[in-house]
Amino acid sequence: MAIDAPLLLSLQPVGYEPIYVDIRYHAFEWYRPLADFPTTATTVLVETEPTTNNAPPLFELPAQNLDNLLWTIGLNAFDGAPASWLRPGDRYRLRRWPNFTEMDHTVEHLQLTAMLGQAHLSIDELAKATHAHHVAATRIINAFSLMNILDISDAPADPTAQSAPAPTTKMTGLFGRLRKRLGL
Amino acid sequence: MAEHVILFAGPMGAGKTTAIQTLSEIDVVLTEAANTERDVVDKATTTVALDYGEIMVSDEEKVRLYGVPGQRRFDFMWEILKERAVGMILLVNNDAADPIALALEFLEEFSELNNRGGVVMGISRSDVAGGPSVDDYSAAIRDVYPELVVPVFTVDTRNSSQMRLALMTLIMNIEARSAFTLNGSTAA
Amino acid sequence: MSVPAHKDQAIIDNAAMVLTEMRALCKSLVYAALLTDDGFEVVSLPNSRTDGSRMASMASSMQALSDAVARELKMGTSEYIIIATQSGYVLQLRVPTQSLVLSALFGDDETLGKALSISRLSAQKMSVLMNPDAA
Numbered sequence: 001m002a003i004d005a006p007l008l009l010s011l012q013p014v015g016y017e018p019i020y021v022d023i024r025y026h027a028f029e030w031y032r033p034l035a036d037f038p039t040t041a042t043t044v045l046v047e048t049e050p051t052t053n054n055a056p057p058l059f060e061l062p063a064q065n066l067d068n069l070l071w072t073i074g075l076n077a078f079d080g081a082p083a084s085w086l087r088p089g090d091r092y093r094l095r096r097w098p099n100f101t102e103m104d105h106t107v108e109h110l111q112l113t114a115m116l117g118q119a120h121l122s123i124d125e126l127a128k129a130t131h132a133h134h135v136a137a138t139r140i141i142n143a144f145s146l147m148n149i150l151d152i153s154d155a156p157a158d159p160t161a162q163s164a165p166a167p168t169t170k171m172t173g174l175f176g177r178l179r180k181r182l183g184l
Numbered sequence: 185m186a187e188h189v190i191l192f193a194g195p196m197g198a199g200k201t202t203a204i205q206t207l208s209e210i211d212v213v214l215t216e217a218a219n220t221e222r223d224v225v226d227k228a229t230t231t232v233a234l235d236y237g238e239i240m241v242s243d244e245e246k247v248r249l250y251g252v253p254g255q256r257r258f259d260f261m262w263e264i265l266k267e268r269a270v271g272m273i274l275l276v277n278n279d280a281a282d283p284i285a286l287a288l289e290f291l292e293e294f295s296e297l298n299n300r301g302g303v304v305m306g307i308s309r310s311d312v313a314g315g316p317s318v319d320d321y322s323a324a325i326r327d328v329y330p331e332l333v334v335p336v337f338t339v340d341t342r343n344s345s346q347m348r349l350a351l352m353t354l355i356m357n358i359e360a361r362s363a364f365t366l367n368g369s370t371a372a
Numbered sequence: 373m374s375v376p377a378h379k380d381q382a383i384i385d386n387a388a389m390v391l392t393e394m395r396a397l398c399k400s401l402v403y404a405a406l407l408t409d410d411g412f413e414v415v416s417l418p419n420s421r422t423d424g425s426r427m428a429s430m431a432s433s434m435q436a437l438s439d440a441v442a443r444e445l446k447m448g449t450s451e452y453i454i455i456a457t458q459s460g461y462v463l464q465l466r467v468p469t470q471s472l473v474l475s476a477l478f479g480d481d482e483t484l485g486k487a488l489s490i491s492r493l494s495a496q497k498m499s500v501l502m503n504p505d506a507a
């Protein structure tokens with residue numbers, strides 16, 4: 001599928017070599033493992049260069065999935081505060097799951113993601129529904145927003161989607177018990 | 185004893201038997217027969233009834249893992265095992281002729297499971313070049329089922345960490361859905 | 373790659389002959405089929421009431437499940453399966469040394485002993501036809 005404004009990007013945290021991004025292929029390349037990406041970088045030099053859909057890729061493909069980079073940046077940027085482009089009053093619902101088998105994640109990330117798949121929730125509502133810290137809910141919304149996998153609604157809260165009542169199936173708590181059993 | 189039945193479904197050759205062997209804490213009960221359709225999927229054997237494995241959560245609770253045959257001629261087994269399951273892990277091999285169509289076919293076939301519980305999709309052999317991306321699967325599912333948010337992961341069915349992630353995600357999803365059940369109906 | 377049994381005309385012809393002889397020996401035989409281990413029908417006796425390909429798949433599943441039970445209980449291999457119903461018996465057993473299964477439905481006017489005996493004989497006959505050097 002042709003992208004209307006194909007871009008090449010270079011992101012360079014101070015003290016590191018640049019990360020190259022080719023939006024057309026949803027891919028990036030870096031000379032270091034992503035785990036080395038600085039989570040407290042204060043200055044990142046960003047350069048963009050327009051390209052065309054027909055121009056060759058910036059690096060050898062498949063390279064790395066851009067989702068992984070966006071996840072890392074989204075979780076760690078903004079120091080736990082909402083990203084600058086998020087609006088108060090917005091509610092978010094997941095449009096698709098990220099591919100967690102290829103992304104570093106915690107159990108809490110799974111819980112937050114699962115809840116986001118059920119209804120449009122504000123950051124506050126998400127935190128309450130999962131008993132997670134407000135900062136954790138904020139960080140994942142930042143990340144998913146950057147990854148463009150959220151549906152955003154400014155509609156008022158649905159009264160049925162308030163803080164979750166106790167689960168009603170016999171599977172109540174199976175996740176916790178299985179997690180303990182498997183040592184996860 | 186409390187038990188929870190999880191189904192493994194998907195086309196022949198997707199890795200259902202392997203996935204259950206990876207997860208099960210007991211020797212898996214297999215019902216393999218010599219495969220006479222080597223031109224369709226080049227493997228020596230194929231499941232003709234079911235695979236069965238277990239995870240003991242505690243002395244009084246277990247998760248039962250059932251794998252169904254992938255071929256439609258065994259769909260009577262799908263009917264039998266569907267009834268007992270609370271959720272399903274749908275495995276599709278990315279190097280099949282039209283894996284997205286297969287994924288949608290199985291989602292349709294097992295739609296009551298998704299309505300009742302949950303589904304997680306695992307894409308095996310995603311390292312083979314030229315197959316659809318995870319995003320392609322998600323987009324195709326959304327086109328047909330706009331209200332469905334199905335986790336789609338690339339998996340190696342021999343990898344216990346990845347298969348555990350798929351299983352835990354399924355259970356997590358089912359519990360999250362339950363948390364939104366009020367007065368017997370689901371708030372979408 | 374060798375031709376699978378259900379597409380091998382020589383095997384199909386032999387199987388048809390065995391089933392025809394089986395019916396001649398036993399008038400109470402309602403339906404019979406020879407099928408591959410993985411559930412493809414090689415040949416069956418004509419019967420308007422039965423979906424042959426579906427029966428072949430079900431028979432394959434039953435055979436595999438019975439083998440699994442015998443294995444699990446460490447009782448050797450499954451020799452034959454009997455499903456007794458109000459209207460008769462379904463008998464099922466492997467063709468010795470081959471990846472084929474014989475499945476037969478007898479009416480309730482047949483004794484179980486005779487039904488089993490004829491089924492065994494027919495399965496053995498099929499085995500010999502497929503491997504005459506071993507006979």
